[in-house]
Amino acid sequence: MDDGARGGPAGPPSGPAAPPVAAPAPAPPGPLPYEGVWRFTADAEDAAVPSARHAVRDLLRRQNVPAPPDLVHGLLLIVSELVTNAVRHAALLSPTVGIEVAVGAAWVRVAVEDSHPYRPTALVADHGQTGGRGLLLVREITAEAGGVCDVEHTAAGGKIIWAALPLGPGAGGAPVLPAPGG
Numbered sequence: 001m002d003d004g005a006r007g008g009p010a011g012p013p014s015g016p017a018a019p020p021v022a023a024p025a026p027a028p029p030g031p032l033p034y035e036g037v038w039r040f041t042a043d044a045e046d047a048a049v050p051s052a053r054h055a056v057r058d059l060l061r062r063q064n065v066p067a068p069p070d071l072v073h074g075l076l077l078i079v080s081e082l083v084t085n086a087v088r089h090a091a092l093l094s095p096t097v098g099i100e101v102a103v104g105a106a107w108v109r110v111a112v113e114d115s116h117p118y119r120p121t122a123l124v125a126d127h128g129q130t131g132g133r134g135l136l137l138v139r140e141i142t143a144e145a146g147g148v149c150d151v152e153h154t155a156a157g158g159k160i161i162w163a164a165l166p167l168g169p170g171a172g173g174a175p176v177l178p179a180p181g182g
Contacts, residue, residue: 034063037102042083044091044114052083052099056110065103067167074141075110078163081134082112085161090116094158102164107147111162119151119159138163 038059042048053076060072067075079099086097094115102109120135138161142149147165154160 032105034065035103035105036063037100039098039100041096041098044087044095044097046087048087048097049080049083052097052112053080056099056101059101060103060108063103065108065167067108071108071145071165071167074145075108075163075165078138078141079110079112081138082110082161082163085120085134086112086114086116089118089120090114090158092116100162106168107164107166109162109164111160113154113158113160115154115156115158117153117157117159119153120161135161 040055042051056079057072057076060067060075083097083099086094090097098111098113100109100111100113102111138149142163142165145165147163149161149163151159151161
C-alpha cells in the first residue's frame with residue numbers, strides 16, 4: 001500500500017488546524033573559547049621555575065583568558081613559588097614536576113604536582129629567616145583575590161598543591177572546581 005509519501009515538501013495539514021508547536025528550548029551554552037585544562041611537565045631543576053611561569057603566561061594569552069593584569073601577576077607568582085618548592089624540596093624523590101592550568105568560565109586554577117609524600121604547611125613567618133615564606137605568600141595572594149588553595153595527596157603517594165582564583169569581581173563566590181589532574 002502506497003501512502004503517497006515521496007520525500008517532497010509536506011503540504012498544509014488537512015482537516016482541523018494543527019496545534020501550535022512550541023519552539024525547542026535553546027541548547028545549553030557550550031564552554032567558552034578560553035575554557036579548558038592544560039598540563040605539562042618539567043624537570044625538577046631551577047630552570048623549571050621561569051619556564052613554567054612563561055608557559056602559564058603564554059597559555060593565558062593564547063587562550064584569551066579574560067584575567068585582569070593583577071590576577072595574572074598573582075597567578076604567575078603562585079606558579080613560581082609552587083614550582084620553586086617542588087624543585088627545592090621534592091626533586092630527590094620527584095625528578096619531574098607536573099604543572100596544570102585549568103580555566104573555567106569564572107575562575108582559573110594552577111596546580112603543581114610532585115612525587116614527594118611530604119605535605120607542606122604554611123609556616124608562621126619568622127622575620128629572621130630569608131626564606132620559607134612561599135606557601136604563606138601563595139595563601140595570601142589567593143585569599144586577597146577571593147580564591148581558594150589546598151594540598152592534596154595523589155594516588156601514587158605524591159602531592160598536588162593548587163590555587164584557584166576568580167577571574168573577576170563578577171565571577172561570584174568560591175569556584176566549583178574539578179579535582180586537579182582529573
